[in-house]
Amino acid sequence: MPMASPPAPFQPLAPEAAWRRQLWLFPAALALAFCALVVAWVHGIDTNERNAFRRLLEADAASVEAQLLARLDAERASLREIAAQLPAAGAAGDTALQALPPVRAGLDRLWNRLVWLDASHQVVGRAARTPSRAATAGGDLQIRARGLAQHLQAPVPGGGQLLARYEITDLLGSTDLVWLNQRYEVSFLSALGEVIATTASFARPPGGMAHERALAASPELRVVLRPFAQPPAWWRSPHTLALLAGLLMLGTAGSLLLRRQMRQVARAMAEAHREAAWRQAMEDSALVGLRARDLQGRILYVNRTLCDMVGWQAGELVGLAPPLPFWPPDAVDAMLARNLDTLAGGAPRTGYETHWLHRDGHGIDVMIFESPLLDPQGRHVGWMGSIVDISVRKQLEEREQRHGELLAQHARLHDLGLLASELAHELNQPLSAVMGYGAGLAKAMRSQPSPDPVLMDAAEQVHRHARKAGDIVNWIRRQAQRGEPQRQAEDLGALVEAVCALRSRSLERRGIRLDKQVPPQLPAVPLDRIGIEQVLTNLLRNASDALSARTGPRLIRVRAGASDTEVWVEVHDNGPGLGGRTLDELAAPFRTTKQAGASLGLGLGICRSIVEAHGGLLEASDPPEGGACLRLRLPRLALPDLPTPTAHEVLP
Structure with a gap:
């Protein structure tokens, strides 16, 4: 069977805090905060994408540099092979040097002039590219300026060296940049910023960030990559802006609906609060203590009068099960037995008396009346107790009883005093006679020629104890007569x-x-x-x-x-x-x-x-x-x- 749950005690309605009156703005603030989180999240993703794209630019520029270096390394290797063959090939002289197949191949690839110097730096032979074999730019690379040249050299066995001259534009034109031209506008600049070669075209202009890198293949050469496309900024995405606008609109609508609901709830709470105030005022004004318990004896409700009666707060009593803190420790067993009898319906309708202890330790006598506690459906869910403090009445009864006992004691003491005085008076003469006879007996025995020592001692003891008894009797008479x-x-x-x-x-x-x-x-x-x-x-x-x-x-x-x-x-x-x-x-x-x-x-x-x-x-x-x-x-x-x-x- 469900446990009854009486309403909580009435508490005065405190003024509502200003921040609580603005709680209806919570949905809008929540939507705004969510949008801020989305913006921060999208901005973080956009930043990561831009950083990744920048790293891709750097990697592609490094790839161009690596490709050029690889091409130069290959040309150096070819030049070293030719230098190693010159003494044995007998290629002294321009014609002989020009006729060598590796020389012609190098002139066709990149070189525009080849010079063989001996150990004293005297020219042994020359070879040059004919205009008909001049290298041309490959792909979409447009040559804007010529004249920048670099040299390759290789040692000749026996002394001397072989020099190969090439133009930077020829190196760039012979490099495969088709894969790079599809994604970037590629430009090569001199140390002065002059464009040497580029893939720029009015038909396809670049956009976004650019990356510039100095090439190790030529200290005077830099490559610039401008991408044709890059990740768009998040704030330029219509989908993202539409999502944020929708969230803000939903949050605003939720705030308005919540404000309306809060006003309705506030009106209902004010009505309930007034009703609870009336109910609590009636309960607190009662001169008897009220206590509601469930079927297991657990306290569900107490009023203020009962709290003042036992010295415990309502919050400390509600929820407690027997034994209760105001039960006397020496009567817990009897209290538990009576509690079980009450829960079983055995409490007398005329009430019963019991003894409790206040929190400060003084005892209180109470009269308890128990009645069934019914829920709105009429089911028995507990017991309702009315407790009356009868301590004053009990004290008056005990005082009256003690007063009667005290009067009886005084009467007995008065009679005892009279009896003691009369006894002292009546015993005085017999004791005087015993003392006289004892003294005379002792004196007569001492006058005998040979008195018996035992009889003498007995006579003296009779005289001494009789005198002592007389002293005690006289003392009692003085006490009874209030003597000095x-x-x-x-x-x-x-x-x-x-x-x-x-x-x-x-x-x-x-x-x-x-x-x-x-x-x-x-x-x-x-x-x-x-x-x-x-x-x-x-x-x-x-x-x-x-x-x-x-x-x-x-x-x-x-x-x-x-x-x-x-x-x-x-x-x-x-x-x-x-x-x-x-x-x-x-x-x-x-x-x-x-x-x-x-x-x-x-x-x-x-x-x-x-x-x-x-x-x-x-x-x-x-x-x-x-x-x-x-x-x-x-x-x-x-x-x-x-x-x-x-x-x-x-x-x-």
């Missing part, structure tokens, strides 16, 4: 030793080893001895209770020490530890980690209040080696007397 504290300088180390000695037998019976590390002399601290004694006793009792379930070795380590500003006592057990709980949680009234009925949950709170009334601190931590560690810190300097908290003050 009785502080005096005390040795905290000695007090620790006394409390440990008092609890040592009880700890031994429970299999707990007590390890004391108390310096012999600690600085005196102004304190209420009974109060601090009760604090230390309670800390040892709590440590002992924490080790009750331990099967291995049980250890309580008591350490004391002092710094420049304070004296401290530390009680460390190897039990299960605090479990991540803070001192505020442990000292809360009527809250205990012990079994039901084993404790009222007041001891640690009272201890904390007594220590703070002395200007000190009570700290709790989980040491790296395990167990729990509670530290009592009291200032060394004498502080102004502070009212010792009563039973009502020590418990909030």
Whole structure:
């Protein structure tokens, strides 16, 4: 089944950039750019053709030069053969030299005079071409000027040399240039620029570029080639100009049509934009969060209220599938199970409550109402959720509940204070009687001639403990009656030793080893001895209770020490530890980690209040080696007397 795709959230229409309003010119600009590319391409081809044609001119001129050089090389070879035969042929004298067949052949080909010189440059013989055998120009070559001559020479065996004179025009006339005359007008120029020979004709004038080249066959001779035809320039081609004009016309027509279409689209977009603005205004003004999801639970749409509710932007939420970022990490499994039930259609129509997390970490309570999401064809394509933030209502409910609990705690504390005061009053007289009987018993036994030491010690212990119990009862009465504290300088180390000695037998019976590390002399601290004694006793009792379930070795380590500003006592057990709980949680009234009925949950709170009334601190931590560690810190300097908290003050 296709996934629903709700319209995108409305965005304010920004002013259209000037360059966007000119986009209708794009087809014309594209056609113009294409024409420019065509022109550049054709121009490149034309340039390549012209360069190729120029290279052909250079190659043809070099071919003319090579042909002339080859002809001269052949004449030199023939002249060397004749020179080699002269001594043996006995051709001394003009007649004998003239009669030699190779001489006559050379005069018929090119030479117009032949001279044989001996070693002293004296003429041995001459031969000359007769006018009837004068060389004529071949092909279409027209001789314009005569008289330019060159010489060929060859050494004669035994000394001397053979000289052959020829005219440049005869060399040109005897060279085969028919293949060249079909493509070029060929002209030979002297060093002064005078035309010696040419194939120029009024019937066939040349056109285009010309190429001039100096000939190595004669330093005073240059050849000029003018082609009769060459590649035409591209801008002279009517086909090319028609193609470019057609492209420009098509581009212009496309631009005009695009401009018309853009105006129609702009009007339609303005209408759609107004409709989207109305729809978005209504969605954003809703006081409930809106969320659309597909059948797989993927978010398709959220409104602004929901984004503000969870602290995430719409772009960050749309497209996400469960688990979602605002789900509490410790409730992901339960959330996934509820999500599957909702996607299966099991969400109650009356809605359900759940707990989410804002992006900044604070929790929010929401009420979610789910309903099917249908497409225009009526097909079920997802779920539409309405989310109401009920955090304020939940906070008010929790505050009211906490207020009721607080009133109940105050009532219990009030009753407990009254009970403590009454118990202290009722116990005072029996304890006084026990103290009197104990003292009298001890005095009577001491008056005996040989008193039993065991009975004497027991009587003294009864008297001492009864007196201690009386001190504690009196201390409780002072706390209940808000009497003035009785502080005096005390040795905290000695007090620790006394409390440990008092609890040592009880700890031994429970299999707990007590390890004391108390310096012999600690600085005196102004304190209420009974109060601090009760604090230390309670800390040892709590440590002992924490080790009750331990099967291995049980250890309580008591350490004391002092710094420049304070004296401290530390009680460390190897039990299960605090479990991540803070001192505020442990000292809360009527809250205990012990079994039901084993404790009222007041001891640690009272201890904390007594220590703070002395200007000190009570700290709790989980040491790296395990167990729990509670530290009592009291200032060394004498502080102004502070009212010792009563039973009502020590418990909030």
